[in-house]
Amino acid sequence: MKMLKVGMPLPVVQHAMTRDGLDPSVLEGDHNKPAQEAKPAGVPLKEDPAYAKYFKMLKLGLPMGAVKNAMERDGVDSSLMDGDHNAPASASKPDGSSAKKREKDTHRRTRLHWEAIGEVNSNSVWAALAADEEIEQLEIDETEFTKLFQAEIKATPTAAQSANGGSSSRNVVQVIDPKRANNGGIILARLRMSYDDMAKVVDNVDETKMTANQVQGIIEYMPTPTERKALREYMKTSQGGSEEKFEKLCECEKFMVAMISVKQSKMKLRALLFKLQFRGCIQDLAHDVFSVEKACDELSNSVRLRKLFGIVLNIGNRLNTAGPSEKRKASAFSIQSLLKLNQAKAFDNKTTFLQYVVLVVQRNNEKLLDFKDDLPTVAKADKIYWDQCINELEEMETQLEIVRKLALHEANQKKNIYALPKKKDSQDDYDSDNLNIDEDMSLEEEVGLLRSTKIGMFALGAIKKVSQLRERVEIAKDKFSRLLEYFGEHGDAKMDVHELFAIINTFCRNFDDAREVVEKAEQAKVR
Numbered sequence: 096m097k098m099l100k101v102g103m104p105l106p107v108v109q110h111a112m113t114r115d116g117l118d119p120s121v122l123e124g125d126h127n128k129p130a131q132e133a134k135p136a137g138v139p140l141k142e143d144p145a146y147a148k149y150f151k152m153l154k155l156g157l158p159m160g161a162v163k164n165a166m167e168r169d170g171v172d173s174s175l176m177d178g179d180h181n182a183p184a185s186a187s188k189p190d191g192s193s194a195k196k197r198e199k200d201t202h203r204r205t206r207l208h209w210e211a212i213g214e215v216n217s218n219s220v221w222a223a224l225a226a227d228e229e230i231e232q233l234e235i236d237e238t239e240f241t242k243l244f245q246a247e248i249k250a251t252p253t254a255a256q257s258a259n260g261g262s263s264s265r266n267v268v269q270v271i272d273p274k275r276a277n278n279g280g281i282i283l284a285r286l287r288m289s290y291d292d293m294a295k296v297v298d299n300v301d302e303t304k305m306t307a308n309q310v311q312g313i314i315e316y317m318p319t320p321t322e323r324k325a326l327r328e329y330m331k332t333s334q335g336g337s338e339e340k341f342e343k344l345c346e347c348e349k350f351m352v353a354m355i356s357v358k359q360s361k362m363k364l365r366a367l368l369f370k371l372q373f374r375g376c377i378q379d380l381a382h383d384v385f386s387v388e389k390a391c392d393e394l395s396n397s398v399r400l401r402k403l404f405g406i407v408l409n410i411g412n413r414l415n416t417a418g419p420s421e422k423r424k425a426s427a428f429s430i431q432s433l434l435k436l437n438q439a440k441a442f443d444n445k446t447t448f449l450q451y452v453v454l455v456v457q458r459n460n461e462k463l464l465d466f467k468d469d470l471p472t473v474a475k476a477d478k479i480y481w482d483q484c485i486n487e488l489e490e491m492e493t494q495l496e497i498v499r500k501l502a503l504h505e506a507n508q509k510k511n512i513y514a515l516p517k518k519k520d521s522q523d524d525y526d527s528d529n530l531n532i533d534e535d536m537s538l539e540e541e542v543g544l545l546r547s548t549k550i551g552m553f554a555l556g557a558i559k560k561v562s563q564l565r566e567r568v569e570i571a572k573d574k575f576s577r578l579l580e581y582f583g584e585h586g587d588a589k590m591d592v593h594e595l596f597a598i599i600n601t602f603c604r605n606f607d608d609a610r611e612v613v614e615k616a617e618q619a620k621v622r
Contacts, residue, residue: 140179278316283316294353294357294360297354317351326348370550377561380491381564381567394470400469403452407436410448430590430599434602473596479596481591481593488568498550502550506544506547509547
């Protein structure tokens with residue numbers, strides 16, 4: 096207006112208003128009326144930085160309802176999204192006058208994320224429901240509805256409020272890595288056991304209070320030497336009493352502090368895991384070893400399998416030595432050759448060598464067709480990997496040796512037979528694995544010490560079972576070696592257990608398939 100008063104032309108003034116982001120059309124109206132009636136001008140809504148994140152949500156494919164919910168949660172008027180996105184947004188900003196900023200919702204509400212249908216057909220169920228007065232008169236218990244689907248939003252205390260003694264303050268990680276602390280806290284929360292109780296369970300190697308999965312979960316969060324040192328320094332140097340300092344720690348740190356008070360805690364935790372897993376491991380290994388033993392016996396003792404191999408050898412020699420070539424007859428064939436019997440075909444391009452073997456067996460000794468009944472264990476033994484069994488047994492023996500040493504150390508501490516250990520500095524690693532066991536003691540002395548503790552009694556029983564299993568392993572190895580010799584498989588490249596049994600089982604399946612084809616062909620001839 097001042098520009099007009101000094102005599103500047105109206106077009107020049109309107110141009111200046113446009114440059115400043117104002118609506119020049121207001122000068123064409125009554126200059127005595129309020130400016131609020133003028134059309135607002137400015138940056139389009141979709142380009143306004145204040146609303147950029149909401150339009151980004153739309154570009155990412157989020158439904159309009161979800162975007163509006165986000166706007167309401169942020170205290171922004173969501174009805175703006177119903178208008179023209181190319182229209183100016185200046186009047187919708189917090190300092191604008193045409194749209195008021197919505198207050199933040201004080202309650203959380205359950206949302207049903209369905210996909211709404213805009214238009215419905217007159218003959219649809221929705222049209223019928225719209226005319227149903229009973230639906231409109233549906234009685235709803237508003238109190239119950241509110242209680243079920245609405246909850247008050249509780250204000251999260253700030254760091255300052257927590258420092259001032261807020262009752263809902265959260266413990267802050269004081270010493271260890273925050274990510275490790277968070278992951279450890281999640282694992283520990285599943286145990287539903289106090290850290291003092293955990294410490295007692297580990298100290299006593301008590302297998303009745305925790306499962307193997309629980310123990311395996313917390314092994315990773317046993318304190319490292321660096322963490323033990325840092326936690327001791329914190330508990331020693333921080334202000335306040337020990338209980339107050341302990342409560343300020345996060346859950347994972349509290350667990351670590353409790354474990355620091357247990358001598359040889361890592362070794363005891365491993366021993367506890369070994370106790371929990373021992374019965375299942377020893378049973379599984381014994382089952383596999385027994386299966387290999389029995390499968391070897393079945394293959395060696397099956398008369399029907401031996402006779403069937405004889406028929407295969409006889410027919411094979413007839414094929415290979417026919418004609419003027421004067422080839423010598425084979426005296427045996429490799430076990431691998433069993434897999435090739437269904438590959439050779441007659442000149443009718445239908446009958447395989449194995450099918451012909453089945454025909455010959457049918458005509459000569461039908462009992463041989465069921466040779467597979469002699470091999471019930473072999474059918475399952477091809478799933479056993481012998482090298483893996485040996486590795487598991489060796490690992491079990493290694494863990495058992497650790498348990499034995501721990502048991503002797505515990506008995507030594509209990510009876511005070513050996514010299515007292517030197518007093519350690521408070522900063523030393525309290526969880527040392529060096530047990531200083533006298534390996535020169537007699538067998539009678541060792542057994543006497545082991546019998547004096549619970550973990551020692553377990554070690555004695557476990558040693559006996561593992562020794563027996565080791566004997567069975569050696570027997571099974573010997574039987575398998577003799578089985579390879581029985582089949583003529585010898586030399587540097589020997590088969591392993593899994594390979595041999597897999598070949599036998601594949602041959603059995605191929606034989607059954609060939610038998611089925613032959614029987615169907617015989618039935619077709621009868622018709």
